[in-house]
Amino acid sequence: MKATVKWLGEELFMGTSESGHTLVLDANGGALAPSPLENVLLSLGGCSSVDVVSILKKTRQQVSNCVVEITGTRVDTVPKLFSDIHLRFVITGTDVEAKHVERAVALSADKYCSVALMLAGKVNISHDFKIINA
Incomplete structure (x- = not known):
């Protein structure tokens, strides 16, 4: 690439x-x-969202929307690296089961999202989710 x-x-x-x-x-x-660092957050959110939606579709969850809200905290010293990034997945759908969303988010974070895995050694990445019934 x-x-x-x-x-x-x-x-x-x-x-x-x-x-x-x-x-x-x-x-x-x-x-x-x-900015380049905002783009890092966007790349992380995009990469993770692709995984989460794909995994939820494979488990036949009726997902109609997925939004990930990303918050990055930077250190005060130069270079101003990210110390922490939190991803909140907001999943909308019909009868979406929390156990499937939890599993999809964990698999993305721990196994599939290349961006998250590249950052993981240097940045504390956390995540949670919310389900909205459509």
């Missing part, structure tokens, strides 16, 4: 993936686009 990042001027950068998709990053605290 390959990617490039090109400086656009000021503090804006454009990332292009090997598949040709682009995204803009803003090093100025996310004023015009997500």
Whole structure:
């Protein structure tokens, strides 16, 4: 897998993936686009959500929506790394069983989500979930 990042001027950068998709990053605290660290949170949430939805579908849960709310806490010293990240999965559906959601979230965190596994050695990642009956 390959990617490039090109400086656009000021503090804006454009990332292009090997598949040709682009995204803009803003090093100025996310004023015009997500900052690189905000993008880490988005990548973690995206990776985990893909896993959770896929696992819930395989267990025949009637899921109509999945939103993950992500909170990252950074240290006060430079570099301002994440010390903690919390993911809250809000699953909407009909008769969705908590045991299946709990298992899906745990499997994503512990086995399948590449982004979570890369961060796990340096960042305390926690998660919980809420089920909303549709």
